[in-house]
Amino acid sequence: GDPVGVIALQGGYDRHREMLSRLGAASRPVRNPGDMAGLAGLIIPGGESTTIGMLMERFGLLGEIRNSARRGLPLMGTCAGAILLAKTIEDSNQPRLGLMDITLRRNAYGRQIESFEAPLGGPLSEFRSSAFPSSVATLPHHHPLVGVFIRAPRIIAQGPQVETLAFLESSSREGSPQEEAVAVRQGNLLALSFHPELTEDTRVHELFLEVCQKAASCVA
Ligand code: GLN
Known part of the structure; x- marks a missing residue:
């Protein structure tokens, strides 16, 4: 199929490409608008x-990516990539x-816990892809998705058309x-807001590839 693009300007793009290749999906580093032609989807990685x-x-990618997304190209932003997708950055x-109709607060989890891992609730932890049945065969039943948070942003508001795929349970004061x-x-x-490319669990990339496949069949 068509390759999935991974923005390769700065930050953690290699691990995303490894994840895609483990799932048998072709990928292409994207640095210029010309790299965008014929993509099945686009990942914007973490970094700064x-x-x-x-x-x-500077490279003219902002307008090109916006136009592609409005024509239906699936985008997935992780950590810094999520910040770049947000309409509002505090x-x-x-x-x-x-x-995206979301508001993000950068570096919102405090200096003392700049990095942490936590099991997540929500539909992503229940997700089993029919297209990649073998990938979860090694995972125990009811295995929650583990989020790796590195100087992560917080999603502090989301519009009514934005659905939650995973959540962190935090106890209030x-x-x-x-x-x-x-x-x-x-x-x-x-x-x-976390880094799905940094664990062995491939489910987030499986879900994204399913979104890409469905988008492609809508266009075709
Ligand atoms: N703190 C970074 C930022 O605000 C995001 C961190 C990350 O992508 N791991 O851009």
Whole structure:
């Protein structure tokens, strides 16, 4: 099939490409608008969102990606990539795609726990792909998805058309557990505040490839 593009300007694009290749999907590094032709989907990796956004602007990728997304190209942004997909970034006017009706707060989990791992709730932890049945054969039943958070942003608001795919259970000071969204979807657009490319669990990439396959069959 058509390759999945991975923005390769800065940050963690290699691990995304490894994940795709483990699932038998072709990938292509994207640095220029010309690299966008004929893609099945596009991943925007983690890294430094101000740097990636500035380089996207400089190389003319912001407009090209926006147009492709409006024509239905599936996009998945992880961590810095999720920041770039957000319409609103708290206290920042940095360059962005601004395609998703979400508000993100950068580096929102505090200096002392800049990185952590946590099991996630929600549909992504229940997800089993029919297209990749072998990939979960080695996982125990009811294996939750584990989120790897590295100086992660927080999704602090989401519009009514944005659905939650995974959440983190955080206990509030009052003691009542709160569910906060860490993976969300708005049509062909997926944003994750964690790094799905850094575990052995391939389910997030399986889901994205399913979204890409469905989008391709709609166009064809
Ligand atoms: N803190 C980074 C930013 O704000 C995101 C971190 C990451 O992608 N791991 O862009």
